[in-house]
Amino acid sequence: MGCALSSSSKGSRRAPPGYEEPAVLAAQTSFTVNEVEALYELYKKLSFSIVKDGLIHKEEFLLALFRTSKGANLFADRVFDLFDLKRNGVIDFGEFVRSLSIFHPKAPKADKTAFAFKLYDLRGTGYIEKEELREMVVALLDESDLCLSDCAVEAIVDNTFGQADSNCDGRIDPDEWEQFVNKYPTSLRNMSLPYLQDITAAFPSFVMYSEVEDYSGIDK
Incomplete structure (x- = not known):
């Protein structure tokens, strides 16, 4: 070709x-x-x-x-x-x-981890704050047409920070994030789009599906 x-x-x-x-x-x-x-x-x-x-x-x-x-x-x-x-x-x-x-299945895990961190670091401070995670969870719910109570959203945020914020300072730094995704690999599930390996055969719509459970910090 x-x-x-x-x-x-x-x-x-x-x-x-x-x-x-x-x-x-x-x-x-x-x-x-x-x-x-x-x-x-x-x-x-x-x-x-x-x-x-x-x-x-x-x-x-x-x-x-x-x-x-x-x-x-x-x-x-x-x-x-x-x-x-x-x-x-x-x-x-x-x-x-x-x-x-970055979304290619063969892309380095480090690249996927870094991209996901930036996705949540809304203010670009180099840390993921609780409010940033809360805002993104709400956005993911909205994009997925799902409705959870405020208590359920808070539970997702609290659980994630309980797992990721190892030094308990109220924010997640890049090292803590890397440790978190290593422990909970499903948190990077949406960072791989399998059909990118078949792009030479067809041009499917690049639709990103958000599964809020993947962002809860809990392996299913």
């Missing part, structure tokens, strides 16, 4: 913003060259689905990953922000592949 934009085709078809050669991205991610080429085809579909500029805007991203382009949701917004590595409000091809690589 040739590159999505081979050297012979670049003269007649302009590369999109942030385009990088599949071989370069494959060397820096968990994807093969063929998988990057397939992702390029998917990227083109997404980046022209609403705004025709070759970049993935938030509404296009939400439509692809969450089947909706409207309505604010902290979880969805946070995932978009972490994919937007350049912090310019859009996702280019390089950012798309590098960020999505």
Whole structure:
């Protein structure tokens, strides 16, 4: 299979913003060259689905990953922000592949752990505070159309901190988080999307399903 934009085709078809050669991205991610080429085809579909500029805007991203382009949701917004590595409000091809690589089943566990930590570290302080975890749990419930009482939400938050906050200072640091996910590997279950290994066969909707029980700190 040739590159999505081979050297012979670049003269007649302009590369999109942030385009990088599949071989370069494959060397820096968990994807093969063929998988990057397939992702390029998917990227083109997404980046022209609403705004025709070759970049993935938030509404296009939400439509692809969450089947909706409207309505604010902290979880969805946070995932978009972490994919937007350049912090310019859009996702280019390089950012798309590098960020999505973290969800590849073969991606290093350390990368998944770090990404999940950033997902919960809403204020970017380098720690996960109780209020941040509470906000994310509520967002996950909302995204999953589940309804739990305030007492149930508090139980999830308290249980997680009871397991993860080993020095009992009311916040979770990166080392404590790493120890927590090592003890409770199901907390990273949603950080792997199995069909990324089959991306060369088809382009399924990249729908992220949230299972709130995975974030409760309890192995089922």
